[in-house]
Amino acid sequence: MTRKIRIIGVGLGAPRHVTGEAVEAMNEVDVFLVPDKGERKSELLDLRRALCAELIENDRWQLRTIADPERGPDSERDARQYREGVAAWHAARVSAYVDVIKALPPGATVGFLVWGDPAFYDSTIRMVDRIAERIDVEMRVIAGISAIQVLAAEHRIPLNAIGGPVHITTGRALIEQWRRDLGTVVVMLDGHLRCRELVAEHPDLQIYWGACVGMPQQALVAGRLGDVIDEITRVRRRVRDDLGWVMDVYALVPPE
Template structure:
């Protein structure tokens, strides 16, 4: 029989983000495999533990940390090298998960606790698909509250203009892709705030930025890009120094033209 696997979106850190469907899926799992990224990011593992403790009975599950494979210096790679590096990292992750799953007692259901939503800039589904190439799996994916949704809610904004699109991209691609015609641009995975390079051409862009969304140390900032970007760069560096890691997301919007009388 195929191994049962649950890929569960758990929101961005707060137990209040965990949906009823996610809680039901958590309770179906016997063991959770959690990527261990070292002492610097222990807090991310701790949050996952606290969510299990919030909703599950003690002794009803196990958490198995899995040492994450080394990942190369993405910022120094061109697009081709970046993709090949990520593919290698995913393959190494899948091999480690497959080895553990293959040795679990028969009938145990495996859970993966995904930060935010599994469909948005997360690799767990792809990695589980790779594991399924070496053993039969039956996979259920449960949606979660994404950083994008939390960012918009915390700032009290609507991401799309009336009848307008929303574009989601990464810091690596922002400068090549940005255009006022894209509507709101939501940027993820941007370790160096590439938006500062748009100040010369689009200084009036409005940025809504958030770090550690959903966690007690959440930080929000917003304003005209040209006015706030220097402070944001400094703040982000300070937060990384303080906590050892940063997860942040931001939205760039073009100011609306005033309505004619």
């Protein structure tokens, strides 16, 4: 029996960010599977539930939580250990998802709601590919508005210089990869603000930073990296203390 799975990008938590195509896909879904990351991130679960309640026009949908497997201390791992830890975490998630999907009624459509766009630093597509190795699956992916797009819009900037490139990376890889000829560098998944390590040699970089972009809790800071890095650190800590979590993204732009 083929299982229909919809991977749906839902933007940054605001119903107005959800595209018409995404709304159509949400209305096809019977059961949404959501990892339960614990009490400190329960607001993210509540946001998904609120999106479904506002945008789905039927009453048959369910939101089913799956206890998220322990991932471990990523910050204490080198690159090899990090990859191995993530692989083990994904495998445990896949097994939990497979067990739930197999137990669903025949013909039920399964949905995954992905923050932003499923193409940017999210592993849902990879995990559904793994699910498809164990269950016959018909998968569709629906694009969403990403944090990268919202960051640029909220700061009212184009990301690229005229004819210039845009490089997207992670905080873990920033220092190793950064070069001026990369153009604008967009950094995601940087829990330690590694850009601080660029201040000594490149204080004139312009940084456009945002936490919880597109959400009511949004916080923005922009300016010369050497001037605003301490402010970003303070604001980031405040958002994390207030919410129990923080999702942030930033762009580094070389001076002209």
